[in-house]
Amino acid sequence: MSNDFLIKNAKEIQVVIDNNAPEIEKLDQEIGDGDHIFNVQRGIKLVIELEPIIKHLSMSKALNQIAMKILSGIGGSSGALFGTLFMTMAKVSNIDNGVDYKKAINMFADGVEAVKQRGKADVGEKTMMDVLIPVANCLKQGVEKKKDLKDLMREAIEEAEKGMISTKDLLATKGRASFLGERSKGHIDPGARTSQLMIRTVCMSILNT
Amino acid sequence: MSNDFLIKNAKEIQVVIDNNAPEIEKLDQEIGDGDHIFNVQRGIKLVIELEPIIKHLSMSKALNQIAMKILSGIGGSSGALFGTLFMTMAKVSNIDNGVDYKKAINMFADGVEAVKQRGKADVGEKTMMDVLIPVANCLKQGVEKKKDLKDLMREAIEEAEKGMISTKDLLATKGRASFLGERSKGHIDPGARTSQLMIRTVCMSILNT
Amino acid sequence: MKKFLNSTDDFLKESLQGFGAAHQDIITCHYDPNFIIRSEATKKGKVAIISGGGSGHEPMHGGFVGYGMLDAACPGFVFSSPSPDQMIAASEKVEGGAGVLFIVKNYSGDIMNFQMASEMMTGASETVLTNDDVAVEDSSFTTGRRGVAATIVVEKIVGSLAESGGSLKECKSLGDKVNRNSGSMGVALSSCIVPAAGKPTFELGPDEMEFGVGIHGEPGRRRDKVQPAQEITNKLLEAIIEDLKLEKNDEILLFVNGMGGTPLTELYLLYDNAKKTLDNKNIKITRSLVGNYCTSLEMQGASITLTKLDQELKKHWDSPVHTAAMRWGL
Amino acid sequence: MKKFLNSTDDFLKESLQGFGAAHQDIITCHYDPNFIIRSEATKKGKVAIISGGGSGHEPMHGGFVGYGMLDAACPGFVFSSPSPDQMIAASEKVEGGAGVLFIVKNYSGDIMNFQMASEMMTGASETVLTNDDVAVEDSSFTTGRRGVAATIVVEKIVGSLAESGGSLKECKSLGDKVNRNSGSMGVALSSCIVPAAGKPTFELGPDEMEFGVGIHGEPGRRRDKVQPAQEITNKLLEAIIEDLKLEKNDEILLFVNGMGGTPLTELYLLYDNAKKTLDNKNIKITRSLVGNYCTSLEMQGASITLTKLDQELKKHWDSPVHTAAMRWGL
Ligand SMILES: Nc1ncnc2c1ncn2[C@@H]1O[C@H](COP(=O)(O)OP(=O)(O)O)[C@@H](O)[C@H]1O
Ligand SMILES: Nc1ncnc2c1ncn2[C@@H]1O[C@H](COP(=O)(O)OP(=O)(O)O)[C@@H](O)[C@H]1O
Ligand SMILES: [Mg+2]
Ligand SMILES: [Mg+2]
Ligand SMILES: [Mg+2]
Numbered sequence A, B: 001m002s003n004d005f006l007i008k009n010a011k012e013i014q015v016v017i018d019n020n021a022p023e024i025e026k027l028d029q030e031i032g033d034g035d036h037i038f039n040v041q042r043g044i045k046l047v048i049e050l051e052p053i054i055k056h057l058s059m060s061k062a063l064n065q066i067a068m069k070i071l072s073g074i075g076g077s078s079g080a081l082f083g084t085l086f087m088t089m090a091k092v093s094n095i096d097n098g099v100d101y102k103k104a105i106n107m108f109a110d111g112v113e114a115v116k117q118r119g120k121a122d123v124g125e126k127t128m129m130d131v132l133i134p135v136a137n138c139l140k141q142g143v144e145k146k147k148d149l150k151d152l153m154r155e156a157i158e159e160a161e162k163g164m165i166s167t168k169d170l171l172a173t174k175g176r177a178s179f180l181g182e183r184s185k186g187h188i189d190p191g192a193r194t195s196q197l198m199i200r201t202v203c204m205s206i207l208n209t
Numbered sequence C, D: 001m002k003k004f005l006n007s008t009d010d011f012l013k014e015s016l017q018g019f020g021a022a023h024q025d026i027i028t029c030h031y032d033p034n035f036i037i038r039s040e041a042t043k044k045g046k047v048a049i050i051s052g053g054g055s056g057h058e059p060m061h062g063g064f065v066g067y068g069m070l071d072a073a074c075p076g077f078v079f080s081s082p083s084p085d086q087m088i089a090a091s092e093k094v095e096g097g098a099g100v101l102f103i104v105k106n107y108s109g110d111i112m113n114f115q116m117a118s119e120m121m122t123g124a125s126e127t128v129l130t131n132d133d134v135a136v137e138d139s140s141f142t143t144g145r146r147g148v149a150a151t152i153v154v155e156k157i158v159g160s161l162a163e164s165g166g167s168l169k170e171c172k173s174l175g176d177k178v179n180r181n182s183g184s185m186g187v188a189l190s191s192c193i194v195p196a197a198g199k200p201t202f203e204l205g206p207d208e209m210e211f212g213v214g215i216h217g218e219p220g221r222r223r224d225k226v227q228p229a230q231e232i233t234n235k236l237l238e239a240i241i242e243d244l245k246l247e248k249n250d251e252i253l254l255f256v257n258g259m260g261g262t263p264l265t266e267l268y269l270l271y272d273n274a275k276k277t278l279d280n281k282n283i284k285i286t287r288s289l290v291g292n293y294c295t296s297l298e299m300q301g302a303s304i305t306l307t308k309l310d311q312e313l314k315k316h317w318d319s320p321v322h323t324a325a326m327r328w329g330l
């Protein structure tokens, strides 16, 4: 994993998110406050604008810059959560001398664990954790079991999709949707949807190389 | 003219105004502030509620009670104008010993003159004066020319209608519609319309006796 | 119609009752006839300042009754001028021996009803007529211009003079001066709904605005396509600046007024845009007011008022005021 | 979408600029990161009170920065919590040596961002979390209840204590107490439009209302047919009274809050209706507040907040305050 990889993926994610913007907007209007899509779009734009700055930085510094940009540029739940993800990844030791896919997966899993601490939500509470945690687990196990990278990417894509869909029938107990009680049921969680789209995009880009 | 005549006509006017309420409401919405119909309906209701009180009063006292009720109960331009009309009629001398139709017409003409002073509007300014002044003139001349009462009533109805219609193409120079300038053209004045309807009702009731 | 009310007949009464109860430290409401007076009696020898007009413009005028501003306010029905008995009853309560000054917005109905009140009451009275709305062409052959948000500026400044001992004549003449020094113009993005009517007074297309609108949902100068805030602001300012013949280095009060349904953020944005334009023209904003002060029920829209200031006006603007809707220095 | 703006990107910036310019006697706005502080520096030894949250609730919180209330406010994007850098920068400016108290509404986004700020900054800080919205069921397994209009009551009362020398611990504990003593519930008659979205967050039928609505256009407890104001009021009061376990002779603050698009007349009518019901129950209204304080953009609607009062709370409620949106005793 390189800084170029980060920027390239951010750009691909931007296209995917933009293409799905109306749906994501609607999801947060139904069970949230309607700002999720704008938060995410603003964040991605800011990350992409970092390209000239982070191009020549070490991986840890680059990730930290991205984390700070996300944290300060997004706001809301997603700013804190995605910011924490990257901030934690930046802190993983020994990442400035090359990051192979095992290392990358560990970084991601550490990040997800920190996000879980930050938001205090676990699987089953109808948040982005319903995507992030199963994907992190699947990837970690895949590494342990020394699975083929491409197979693993395909599994992760499936896992993300399953997690995202699972939020539909869940009762929200964390985040803004929890205020709705029973009325939160029947809608996919917006943060789960954006997380799933981002994960799919990154996995696809690895599959295509 | 008797107090019974006043109340009976107020009741008939109520029916007529209620039947035409949507049209009158629309007229004041187009070139005014939309309250004219409510002002007029409130005023008529209050006058009719006076019945038990004014039944046994002299004509001058009865008219004065009506004037005060209109003045305090309506507000807006129409409260001041219709209030002035009745207040002036109440002050005409010698009305407590019977009012024949000549006297009644003089009372009305005096009232209209006072309304004209109060509002400082003359014929051609797109207000109720475009109905009241021509009708008062027609009635006064009819009395001078000793016209047949019923013929005179038919003439007054026509005169009122002509005056009301004339306001449509006029440029408003007095009242709220004047603020619209050229945009006031093409709409009948609401006060002219209610005045015309009231005059027609009273004249018809005389024709039918 | 979606409003918080129980019946359109009781709307005004219940609202006044709530106002009276919520602000009993400052004002007292009287009913039948309706009027609002300060909870403290008028000082002997102080000119009593009384305003009034149709309801639906809250906090105007009841919200401005209190120390340093009005002695009484007479609310009519929604958008209908009050009736003479209200002004007469209020005058009797607040007259302090130095006469009554009526502050009246230039509408036929208001003028006639206040005039009848002055004729019917016994004590001395004078009237300041406000007609600051530059959207309407002025002319001595017509009713002339509407009185709108500058009425509040007149009430504040004249209220201060009365408090500091100004005579009836002095109050009248200062009021006229503030009115002459003020110009306003408004724009509506949506209509308002008179409770008794239950439906919007006018219909605006989804991309239309009413430019030069009055404060009763009366049509304005023209219907326009919605424009960026900076353009709207510039057009409003141009008309006012021309009318007041404002010049470089003139000092002004910039008053951005909401019509009731527009959030504060947008009013402050208009303030920002107006400031940019006035800064460019070197017109000095030395006093400011932003908020919903002279409203039209739930109408979305705003107006801008400029008042040319001098030492005297600034002094009376800054002096303490203690009312439900405007309070400072105390 | 009809709003006074030039571009949705510049909306917040221009609005803040206008706010800063219109109230430069009281506050100063800083940009990138955005925060609003008093124009006078914090007294040495005074606890600094900082609040913040998404924009779109004006005058909350910027309108409450000033003597006797907040030292700083951090506005996020519309309906998005501010980010940690804003709170950190504001803290650095207003810290007076006695620590920082954050007043945070109970939303995941706000909590996480304020938490990260406290972790990242150097000085001592405490947080008061407001969660007064009784429309939401409380539970330790969930996010719990929303923080809504009572946040302003907390800010006023804690602001007063801080001004009079209360320690960080005392301020935190008084804030928690005010929050515990407060309950709120709201109802929406129309939706609001997030500028970036350009269309209503939700659709309400012409005869529908959203009962128990939040302050971001989030759906509430249920969708109901519109009801007479007295019935709506009674339902809101019932839920709050039950939650606070209010009893005969309890003293309360009755706070009728507008959501932004509802005119004052209707808010006072709700006050009147609430007073009737509370009078009947012998619950004593000894303090009142009516107006648009905690809004949701241009939403039509209102909320009622009750705060159970004792001597301490009354003293701090009455003490002088001098901010853009709340001013008395000074
Ligand atoms: N405590 C939490 N833990 C994990 N994810 C959360 C939490 N709270 C909210 N989220 C996620 O954040 C998403 C909403 O993000 P966004 O709309 O940007 O912020 P906000 O809810 O503050 O408006 C939700 O869809 C959910 O996936
Ligand atoms: N100066 C005036 N002289 C005569 N009639 C007037 C004058 N001003 C207004 N009117 C009449 O009053 C009518 C409007 O009455 P109403 O709607 O009750 O009062 P307002 O205009 O105060 O809302 C107008 O249609 C017009 O006929
Ligand atoms: Mg959201
Ligand atoms: Mg009218
Ligand atoms: Mg009227």
Ligand SMILES: [Mg+2]
Residues within 6 Å of the ligand: A033, A035, A036, A076, A077, D054, D079, D080, D081, D109
């Ligand atoms: Mg949000």
